[in-house]
Amino acid sequence: MKRGVTVTHYRDTHALIRLDYLQDNVNTLYQRVQKPMMAIIKANAYGHGYQEVANVLKDHEHISMFGVATLKEAIDLRKLGIEQDILVLGAIPLKDLDFVIDYDITLTLFSKEYMEEIVELYHHEKPVKVHIKIDTGMNRIGLKTKTEFEDVLRNYPKDIFQIDGVFTHFATADDPLQNDAYENQLNMFYDIVGDHQFRYIHCQNSASMMYHHEEKSNLARIGIAMYGVDPAGEESVHLKQVMSLYSRVVMIKKIKKERK
Template sequence: MRPAHALIDLDALRHNYRFAKSLSKSRAFAVVKANAYGHGAVECAQALADDADAFAVACIEEALQLRAAGIRQPILLLEGWFEASELPLIVEHQLWSVVHHHGQVQELLAAQLGTPLHIWLKLDSGMHRVGFSPAEYAGLWQQLERSQNVASLASMTHFSRADEPETGRTEEQLATFQRVTRDLKGPTSLCNSPGVLAWPQAHGDWLRPGIMLYGATPFEFEQEHAARLKPVMQLQSKVIAVRELPAGEPIGYGSRFITQRPTRVGVVAMGYADGYPRHATDGTPVLVDGQRSQIIGRVSMDMLTLDLTDLPQSGLGSNVRLWGEGLNASEVASHAGTIAYQLFCNLNRVPRRFISSTSSFST
């Protein structure tokens, strides 16, 4: 069998959720949207079922997948519903929903539901993506508060630059949120992963840890709390061929890399069809038998090449870790002009193997 696979450490996932909770007295949504950032939503949710206060997903399809897998905690739809026809399903499966635009408000007020919904009203405090303006927010809150279709109301917003603490933008957004919601009674939720890690004054009643659950830092600098996260995914494969090349020889498509010395080249069963970034530059770090090496040459669909010259003990069959323990995905992402979020979400074709202290299995 082809050796490429992603090893998912569910104990590390539980550690990261519990660590997020330890930073605050708040409750926390475990954000498992986009197939748990590529890690496997059902398996991750089941692993967190004894710990998580609630879960959060992007859309109803993701929520129904969790309900079918036996997840009973509240599940928040972060983008709400896309069509009014979803409202009966939201009622049936006891989902919570964000409301972030006027169309959703009107559909909710006009619906005949029978059972009222738990609604999280989104404030645009400065991200300017979705949500209601500060000027209209209180009026909409009061309108929904009077509706028989609303069981409870909570306020939420989203920080645009919580991972850049020196900019002042998060302080501005927090001040706006506090001013607008000061007289509104209900739970609050403001913090994504960088907010959880770096902005304790903004924690509110509910945290929304996402990328930090999977052990990747949202920061481009060393951060004390982020340093305590454990990587959940190990993307791994093996060396499947070794070439000895003299100086001056090109490697791979486009001849991007030219050997500067006699070079021992390892070929690895991993490529962009697996989700490894095609734009990874020469010098992108990898681990070979636990030792650091680097990519040389352009990443192909099914293979990539790396430098084994200074690793004489490594060769055919050597273990290769593309990211994970000892090599944070954020470092790899920086060499490919992207972010760890995209690396994880782009994972494709490679099987996932789940491990924990209680069991191990594959999908």
């Protein structure tokens, strides 16, 4: 029996979301990595409906965390009853820091300056939970060097911050012709982390989970592959497409071939 959600807006075109396929994809990827996973539910769960996706995954045995792009997305998940840790992968406006504490949201700490801004605004009893982001070549937010990383670890106020994790993001894990770049990022990440211990160490995105083998991290981030999309844009034989679009043909015309 098909178990899914049909989304329509009074049009002949509708999307069918197969939530059973979503769970199958989670299980498939877990078999590859054999470690807990963070479900990425940003951008309305990649257009699949964050409420439906979150409700299916909140009790899934292999999903230990949720990841989002914005603070609003994190708060929306909390309001759905999500109890697991929720990591905001991007920067948030620090004027909203009170909501971070109130809703028990985990932030990405990506620079010493950002850390100092949080310290200036902090006035709570509970610490701010964070994962430190290391930029190993994606060139988004993140600390760039081991010196910057060690400086943050040496100077962060322990009564204000609870550092639960450290992570990076690969730029070319889905491109077999860029394997050297992937390996360089991986080696840089672990060189910067060194012997420091964290509750969560995560660098595997969907592409890394599917095309590479990595054992040091203890958490994997499952994003686009969870929805059945191959990160390289290829048709996958391992994943099931969660969303299908259907429409109705309203008219067929016969036209004459143009003569030259």
